[in-house]
Amino acid sequence: MTITQDKFYELWLNNIPGIGGATCKLLISHLGSAEEVFKAKKNTLHKINGIGVHTLQVIDKYRSQLVKIENEVKKIEASNVKILTYTDKEFPVRLKLQKDAPYLLYLKGQAKSLHSKKTVAIVGSRGANQYGKLVTEKIISDLSQFKDLCIVSGLAYGIDIYAHRAALQNQLGTVGIMANGLSKVYPAIHKKTAQEMIEDPKSGLITENLMDAEPDGPKFPARNRIIAGLADVIIVVQAKKKGGALITADIGNSYHKDVFAVPGLINDPLAEGCNNLIKYQKAHLYSEIKDVITKMNWDLTSSAPTRQTKLFDTQNLSDEEKTVVSLLQKSEFHIEEIAIQSETPLPKIAGTLLQLELKGMVKMKPGNMYSLKQ
Template identity: 60%
Template sequence: MTDTQKIYELWLNDINGIGGATCKQLISHLESAENVYNSSYKELISIPNIGEFLTKSILNAKNKLDNAEKELKLAEVNNTRVLTYMDKEFPKRLKMQKDAPYLIYVKGKAVGLNASKNIAIVGSRAATNYGHYVTKRIVEKLSEIPGVNIISGLAYGIDIHAHRASLEYKMGTIGVMANGLKSVYPRVHQKTVNEMLADNKSGLISENSMLSLPDAPKFPARNRIIAALADVVIVVQAKKRGGALITADIANSYHKDVFAVPGLITDPLAEGCNNLIKYKKAHLFSSIEDILTEMNWSRDSNSSNQMSLFQKNNLTAIEQKITKIIFDHPLQIEEIAIQTQIPLPKLASLLLQLELKGVVKLKAGNIYTLN
């Protein structure tokens, strides 16, 4: 995508009252952000669900193209890439969610955005030494599983310890920010951010413009991106209410697997985790084996992201079952679910894993076929 196209994308994304879903709807009808910019009142008002208010907002924003140009230059000066959902690099897991942003900013290599296995580790900002210890132990054990990348929010407590442990054990880690990527928040985490940006697999992402400051509404919005990027969310320590529980709730709404580390019933920092388990909103986490069993993941160090049909013995039994069915007949996900008797949310996750490994691909008509 050219710089000119990016400018129009940034312009569209910045219009007041227009979110990710509306941006995608406009693009689906008009094919590009530049065409949206050049559209007339009559063309815009004729698009389903684009009423009078949004039409006028778009038309009134046409004098703000210079702002988008400045934003792109600011991103480039700060070594930040601008990705829309049409870009190949845009995270596949994020693209699957209806409330995904239309556009994100990415800093660093951030190869882990489309890693074969993404695990989010979140928890209280007021985490104890025990919480820090558990987080480090979890990351250490996850480092033994090929292809795992760690997602978190760069906040105080569990988040920053998850990032630091990931770097220590040579794993990719992605920090999802609630502010623009021009600055680091909290500032005291700048050293860790520098290490993440220097790592080939790690980096930062945000849906907020470069100069955006963190405010209360941005944190729950940030949490939905953490949940969307992850295959699994692990909550280590959490009070009765807090951001980690918001992330867990969103992950459940996305049909992601959530695990919670249990704690003492007298410990306020364990109340959130214990309630997640109690009300069946999370699996009890006692070891990495819990995740391997639930997700059908293997410890096989020979697994590859470029598997071919002739290497399918490296797949888990359930992945081989899906592959065999698709080999016989390319099918839609609902048909695969009927034949395998795998629930749709779980099957969607498994098919995504196979897609990331290069085994299957999604074609027009939502039909899965072998790659």
């Protein structure tokens, strides 16, 4: 694909060390685009609440390092990788609900199933045994009765790769979230499965890391937050007392996702993590697929319920108010996303939302989330 000028500057901003997704969204919501952030003077940036001296310094420093982004663009285009940013329609809507979600994702493959009505993350120990493999395959076989469903995992050894392979075998879309760049597959032994995922229209690979990034320690918990953010439900199949699967489960709980764990023998180290999740009420016990179907209220006989949108009289609204109402008819959004989607500075959007609240059309929810009154 060809990287546009907008994407170029979004890549620049997103890859400044110390500036995460939340800061990217904050800056762009105030100034309108990453290019405007690049052009902005220090005193303009410093007026934005939450932008401190350190952030100003790193932005100023990295204005002179565009060559690095130019080289990155060459690698992206040569590898047929797609860049998804927070404002793109193709950016996973589930991630938009998480405050700490990345601003930008690298995608290889089409991964159409990311927009499925149901998304299940299946995670577990890298040292999973044959029992873990069989349980994973059984779970996914049972889930295959839902055609509009995506399996998400981390492409790692053990439960992760079993989940991806079982999803492909059952004609379900599956997306691997990587802790490294897309220039190579890690671990390399999973390259064949990764290629099958890339070639399957419903599946693919995703990362937030630069193309040549190596899979060092801090990238794995960061990867796990994306897995948890994409999931409607998380199932932990096998897990030791400590490990990445438990981090994913903890993050999932903090996101108010439903977490399930497969119980095991009390003297089995591979079951200790799952048993503790259940013991300390951090996960529901998983014994059969009915446990998930019942908890998630999934209906086998019909498609997901359509959202009832209240009709409002927009005749007397300003153009800005009409834009916000039209956006909120699709879903609830954080105030920063409303500013980004409507291409309106944050202070002006705050005033528009206040007017809509006073007119009884919009309500503010915890965490600066906004929705239409039903």
